[in-house]
Amino acid sequence: MTCAEVRDRLVEHVLGTASPADRHAVDEHLLWCAGCRHEAMGLAESASVLGHAAGPADPPPGLGDRVASAVGAASGRRRRSRAGVLAAVLAAFLVVGTAGWGTVMAGRAQRLEGAAQAARDDAEQAAREFAKVARDIVGGRHVSEAVLRSESGTRSGLALVLDLTEGAITDRVLVIAGGLPERGAPYRARVVVSGVSLTVGEMSSALMDKSLAAYRFLPGGTSGYDVAEVVDASGRVVLSGRFTG
Amino acid sequence: MTGNPRGRTARITGEEASAPMIEYPEGPLQPQVERDLMRRLASGEEEALRILYARFGRVIFGLGLRMLGTPESAEELTQDVFVAAWRKAARYDPSRGRLSTWLMVIAHNLCVDRLRRDSRRAVVAIDDLDDLLVGATSGEDAESTLLDRDAARRLLGCLSVPEQRLLLLAYYRGWTAREISEADRVPLGTVKTRMRTALIKIRRVHELKGRP
Numbered sequence: 001m002t003c004a005e006v007r008d009r010l011v012e013h014v015l016g017t018a019s020p021a022d023r024h025a026v027d028e029h030l031l032w033c034a035g036c037r038h039e040a041m042g043l044a045e046s047a048s049v050l051g052h053a054a055g056p057a058d059p060p061p062g063l064g065d066r067v068a069s070a071v072g073a074a075s076g077r078r079r080r081s082r083a084g085v086l087a088a089v090l091a092a093f094l095v096v097g098t099a100g101w102g103t104v105m106a107g108r109a110q111r112l113e114g115a116a117q118a119a120r121d122d123a124e125q126a127a128r129e130f131a132k133v134a135r136d137i138v139g140g141r142h143v144s145e146a147v148l149r150s151e152s153g154t155r156s157g158l159a160l161v162l163d164l165t166e167g168a169i170t171d172r173v174l175v176i177a178g179g180l181p182e183r184g185a186p187y188r189a190r191v192v193v194s195g196v197s198l199t200v201g202e203m204s205s206a207l208m209d210k211s212l213a214a215y216r217f218l219p220g221g222t223s224g225y226d227v228a229e230v231v232d233a234s235g236r237v238v239l240s241g242r243f244t245g
Numbered sequence: 246m247t248g249n250p251r252g253r254t255a256r257i258t259g260e261e262a263s264a265p266m267i268e269y270p271e272g273p274l275q276p277q278v279e280r281d282l283m284r285r286l287a288s289g290e291e292e293a294l295r296i297l298y299a300r301f302g303r304v305i306f307g308l309g310l311r312m313l314g315t316p317e318s319a320e321e322l323t324q325d326v327f328v329a330a331w332r333k334a335a336r337y338d339p340s341r342g343r344l345s346t347w348l349m350v351i352a353h354n355l356c357v358d359r360l361r362r363d364s365r366r367a368v369v370a371i372d373d374l375d376d377l378l379v380g381a382t383s384g385e386d387a388e389s390t391l392l393d394r395d396a397a398r399r400l401l402g403c404l405s406v407p408e409q410r411l412l413l414l415a416y417y418r419g420w421t422a423r424e425i426s427e428a429d430r431v432p433l434g435t436v437k438t439r440m441r442t443a444l445i446k447i448r449r450v451h452e453l454k455g456r457p
Contacts, residue, residue, distance in 0.1 A: 011422070016353050016357040046448045048345065050397075050416040051352070054310075054311040054394070059320065063324075067323060194338060
C-alpha cells in the first residue's frame with residue numbers, strides 16, 4: 001500500500017471504521033513509514049478526544065480484581081503453554097546438539113542425515129531445519145524470518161519468528177548464527193520490534209555444532225518484527241538482517 | 246481493587262490490608278513513566294496492572310457503557326482491554342503516542358468489533374450522543390488534558406454541528422464513510438474530507454493549548 005493509499009484510509013483507521021483488511025494493511029505500513037505514522041498519531045489523538053468525551057463511569061465493585069484475575073488467567077495460560085513448548089523445543093535442541101538431525105524424528109533418519117551435515121556447515125540451514133523440527137513437535141507456523149549477514153554481506157545465519165499454536169502462545173523469536181570468531185564472544189542476539197530493541201539473549205554454542213543460538217518468547221501479536229541483530233562482547237553489531245513476512 | 250483516576254494518589258488495594266501504596270502525580274504521566282509502567286506490565290507485574298486500572302479503568306468503562314449500552318458489556322470490554330494491553334505491552338512505544346490514546350484505541354477498536362459482531366450497531370442512537378456536546382460551546386477554554394471529559398467536550402466545540410455529527414456517527418455508531426455518504430447522499434470523497442478536516446481542527450485547537 002502506498003503512502004497516498006494509506007493517508008486516504010487513515011481517518012477511518014483512527015475512527016475504527018476501516019475494514020479488517022485495510023486496518024491490517026495500514027498497520028503494516030505504519031510500522032516502517034515515519035511520515036504516515038506521524039500523521040496517524042495526530043489523527044488518533046484527535047479521535048481519542050471523541051472517546052474521552054464519553055466521560056468516566058463508576059465500574060461495579062470488584063471489577064478491578066476481576067480484571068487482575070482475567071490478566072492473571074491469560075498470563076498463567078501462556079506461562080503453562082510456553083513451559084510445555086519450551087521443554088519440547090529444548091529437547092529437540094539437545095537431541096540435535098548431541099546426536100545430529102538423523103535421530104530427531106523416527107523414520108526420517110536417512111533424509112535427515114543429509115540435513116544434519118548441512119546444518120553443521122550452514123547456520124541458516126540449521127535454523128530452517130530446527131524450525132521444521134519445532135513445528136513438527138509443537139505445531140505452529142512460520143511467521144517471518146531475517147537472513148543475517150555480516151558487514152561484508154556474507155550470509156551467516158537466520159532469525160525466525162514462529163507462531164506456535166499451543167494454547168495462548170503467540171510468538172517466539174529464534175536466532176541462529178554461524179561463523180563467528182571466538183574472540184568476539186559472548187555474542188548476544190536482539191530484535192527490533194515496532195521500533196523497540198529487545199534482547200533475545202546470550203547466544204549459546206552448546207546447542208549445535210559450529211552454530212550459536214538464542215531464543216525467547218515475546219508477548220504480543222505476530223507482526224512488527226523489524227530487524228534481528230547479533231552483537232559481540234563490545235556491543236558492535238556483527239550480523240544483522242531485516243525480517244520479511 | 247478500587248480506582249481513582251483523578252486522584253492525587255492511587256491506593257492499590259488488591260489484597261486490601263497488605264497492598265502497597267503507590268503514589269504518582271496527578272495529570273498525564275511523563276513518557277518515560279509510561280514506558281516503565283508498560284515494561285512492568287509486560288513482565289507480568291500485577292502492581293503495574295493495578296496502577297493502569299486505577300488511572301484508566303473508569304474512562305474505559307465509561308466508553309464501554311456509552312458504546313455498548315449495558316454495564317455487563319462494559320465490564321467485559323474493560324477486562325478485554327486490559328488483557329489486550331498486557332499482551333501488547335512490550336510493543337508500546339511512547340514516542341508513537343500517549344498511553345491514554347493507545348488504551349483508548351484498543352478500547353474503541355474492541356467496542357467497534359463487538360458492535361459489528363453482535364449486529365447491535367444501533368445501540369447508541371445519534372440523538373443519545375447530544376449530551377456529549379453539552380458544554381462544548383467553545384474550543385477557547387479547552388484544557389490540556391484529554392482525560393478530562395469536559396475538556397474533551399470543549400475541544401469538540403471547535404467543530405461545526407455537521408462536523409460533530411459526522412465524527413460521532415463514525416466513532417460511536419461505527420458508521421463507515423461510505424455508509425454516511427449513502428445515508429446523507431453526499432459524495433464519499435466529501436465525507437472523508439470533512440472527517441479529516443474535523444479531526445485536524447481538533448488537533449490544531451489542542452496544540453494551541455499546549456500538550457500536557
